[in-house]
Amino acid sequence: MDQPDELTLGPVSSQARPGPTLAEVFASSYRRLVVQMYGVVGNASEAEDLVQEAFVRASAARGRFARVDNPEAWLRTTALNLHRNRWRKRRNFIRVREQLVQPVDLDGLEEHLAVAEALRGLPHDQRTVLALHYLADLPLEEIATTLGVPEGTVKSRLHRARAAMAQLLNEEDHDV
Numbered sequence: 001m002d003q004p005d006e007l008t009l010g011p012v013s014s015q016a017r018p019g020p021t022l023a024e025v026f027a028s029s030y031r032r033l034v035v036q037m038y039g040v041v042g043n044a045s046e047a048e049d050l051v052q053e054a055f056v057r058a059s060a061a062r063g064r065f066a067r068v069d070n071p072e073a074w075l076r077t078t079a080l081n082l083h084r085n086r087w088r089k090r091r092n093f094i095r096v097r098e099q100l101v102q103p104v105d106l107d108g109l110e111e112h113l114a115v116a117e118a119l120r121g122l123p124h125d126q127r128t129v130l131a132l133h134y135l136a137d138l139p140l141e142e143i144a145t146t147l148g149v150p151e152g153t154v155k156s157r158l159h160r161a162r163a164a165m166a167q168l169l170n171e172e173d174h175d176v
Contacts, residue, residue: 055075130158
């Protein structure tokens with residue numbers, strides 16, 4: 001009787017000899033398949049990943065895989081299809097990333113850095129209301145709801161934050 005982790009390939013009848021187990025196919029084909037995939041992808045670890053994934057899929061498709069005439073060809077085709085799918089996903093990701101990533105405009109970068117540095121100098125509550133009001137364009141009512149504080153508290157924090165920012169940015173202008 002076969003072990004639970006073994007797979008018999010080929011037709012099984014009372015007269016037919018059982019085909020090789022998945023373990024036997026692995027032992028006889030793994031190295032050859034990795035070399036072949038290395039020739040395709042040019043990266044040893046990726047080649048191993050592809051072949052291992054092909055064996056995982058063969059194990060998952062026991063019934064279908066058991067009926068193939070050439071298990072090594074099935075595994076090779078599966079590994080090539082996996083590579084093709086990965087390549088397509090990478091290519092599509094690169095295309096999307098290129099469309100989404102805008103070139104960085106370095107004009108005014110010094111002013112942006114000065115503002116960012118001044119923001120870091122503010123207390124957390126003041127920095128939060130400034131960010132929500134000016135960067136997220138939220139009205140005072142929504143900021144109050146978001147933070148769970150009265151609207152008057154938001155106005156007070158915003159007023160103090162503006163004054164502190166003006167002072168911090170003024171100090172930096174004098175330091176330069």
